[in-house]
Amino acid sequence: MTAAVTPLRRPGSARVGDAQAKIDELQKQCLMQDVEESLISAILGRPQDLDSVADMLQPQHFGFPALGRMYGACLALAQAGRRIDPLALLPFFEADDALSDVGGAGYIMELAGEFTPSGSITEYARVIVDMWKRRQALAAISAAAVAIAYPEVVEPADAPLAALAGELETLQTTATARPVGPRPLASVMHEFQAFLAEGPERRRNALNTGLADLDTILGGIMQPDLVILGARPGMGKSTLMRHVTRHVAHRGKRSVVFTCEMSGLQVGMGYIQRETGVAISAMKGGTVPPADVSRMVQIANELASLPIEIDDASGLTVDQLHRRVRRLQQTGPVDLVCVDYLQLMRDQRHRGSRDPNRVQEVSAISEGLKAAAKDLQVPILALSQLSRALESRQDKRPLLSDLRESGSLEQDADIVAFLYREEVYAAQQQPADTEGESFTEWMARADRVKNLAEIIVAKNRWGETGVAKVRFDGARGLFENLAQGFQGEML
Known part of the structure; x- marks a missing residue:
């Protein structure tokens, strides 16, 4: 006797909420406020360094919205050809509740005062992008888990699995924190020396x-x-x-x-x-x-x-x-x-x-x-x-x-x-007359290229x-x- 199959049912909001809470807790482990603050401090301390990360780091990569908007404002100032400093940033945040929640204008001044030249802005950018990719991956896994366990309609698991695989592959092949754009000839010469050393x-x-x-x-x-x-x-x-x-x-x-x-x-x-x-x-x-x-x-x-x-x-x-x-x-x-x-x-x-x-x-x-x-x-x-x-x-x-x-x-x-392969064309050109001189010549050619x-x-x-x-x-x-x-x- 075949056992009855219990159809999948949509869960109560409490069960889905519990699952989301677990994902939210994991995503908090992928936040690094000190690194994001250090990057903003580095830009305010040495605005010229922004160019080295602008192509690989975007505002949405930040885990803290206020810091992401600060970075976006720095990009906007640079694009407009204006000086990047705390006073120039303030107009961007006059009515920004997120900035008010973390200390307002005083927070920007505090970040500017914390700049130390020892940090690597490109390394900060790599970490920020890496953490963003981790949070995006967790979000994709969470959505797939809910879709697989509690589908809106009963359907093969292949669909949410394929969607998850596509999102993870996209994350893996995009947003790589790697500097792009022009670089000094000296950098190319250093690369060439390494290329020579790796020759064997x-x-x-x-x-x-x-x-x-x-x-x-x-x-x-x-x-x-x-x-x-x-x-x-x-x-x-x-x-x-x-x-x-x-x-x-x-x-x-x-x-x-x-x-x-x-x-x-x-x-x-x-x-x-x-x-x-x-x-x-x-x-x-x-x-x-x-x-x-x-x-x-x-x-x-x-x-x-x-x-x-x-x-x-x-x-x-x-x-x-x-x-x-x-x-x-x-x-x-x-x-x-x-x-x-x-x-x-x-x-x-x-x-x-x-x-x-x-x-x-x-x-x-x-x-x-x-x-x-x-x-x-x-x-x-x-x-x-x-x-x-x-x-x-x-x-x-x-x-x-x-x-x-x-x-x-x-x-x-x-x-x-x-x-x-000339042999292919020689085979196509065999004379119809197998007794004449042309056939003898063809045979010699065919034998030569066989x-x-x-x-x-x-x-x-x-x-x-x-x-x-x-x-x-x-x-x-x-x-x-x-x-x-x-x-x-x-x-």
Whole structure:
């Protein structure tokens, strides 16, 4: 006999009030009046220091309203080009009850007299913003708790949970107390000296692709690079991406693959094909011999231990990518983010548009990816389709100009590489007459370019450009170093 389910009921106001009182008590622990007063004192004592915090600290970040309004008044005076001092502040608070409650004009004079030059105004600002974020998080958690326990209508818990996750992610990625704006060249030179000192460590942390000639040109992929890998369909972009993620995973580096075109299962099949040589068509068609099935299961178990994560959500936006990577970073470092492929992403601002401008949308996406790479401090490898216009050229090797119809990809990218396999075009140009001289010439050409691929580094913000020649095994779906002249690892 099934037990009766008691429907959720709206609680009495006393129960909700008790819950809110507990949250209010927690929020009081996130108030630091002495820090907020010290910041106002610092501004009144050295008004020129306001510029160092004005971009990262807002009046609403203060926990004490009167102090927040004082800070806002200081901002208004600075914007008007007026001197900041206690007398200039007084007119802002002539009829302000909040200021009267804490001592009125005497309180402002008291704060001005407490200035000591030893304090760091930027550190005060960081603490104030941090406390604000804590209070906002508690408020969001409180609202979600009430919505989950006492819903207005009975609905799945996913809705309030999703709302809570969104608010917490927004808090995590915004209002970061970090100075912005112009800074002295001396500050940049100090940063450069630290950059030089970190050189050996940075080189160790650079991601190699496992393709020796390519790694020689690039010197590794470093954070926060945005790397664009462009090619026409059928060249093997996704295969090369899987090669890179597999290579770095075997070295303990964690990758996240956002696959907008294929399902997670299809991506997994690509990894299996590389290790076993079993065609994906055979896997899909269920025609894999029993002996291969057992070997594939073993390989699948081995691959399962690699630090590679796959997200196959369609209609991905940059904001969604940013939030999901940020969430993963809470569980451990993320070393590489891959997008397959960029043109299948969507820009939030263009969603629902009846006549979206794709060039503008792709530009917004590439700008967003570059900003995400910088904010997350992780390299992003984004695959990109190229226009079929290059097919009309005699030499079909891609050029940077082939990207210029795709918004600002070329400008935003730190590295632009193209994948080219002449073998693809040779196969399309087989003469109908298999007896003539033209067929003999075609056979020689096809043999010369068989299993050969070129990775053309057309832009490298950090160094050289050039062409890396590698071997492509289409049957197994893998790239590897050319054996000639290379004695290293064949991965």
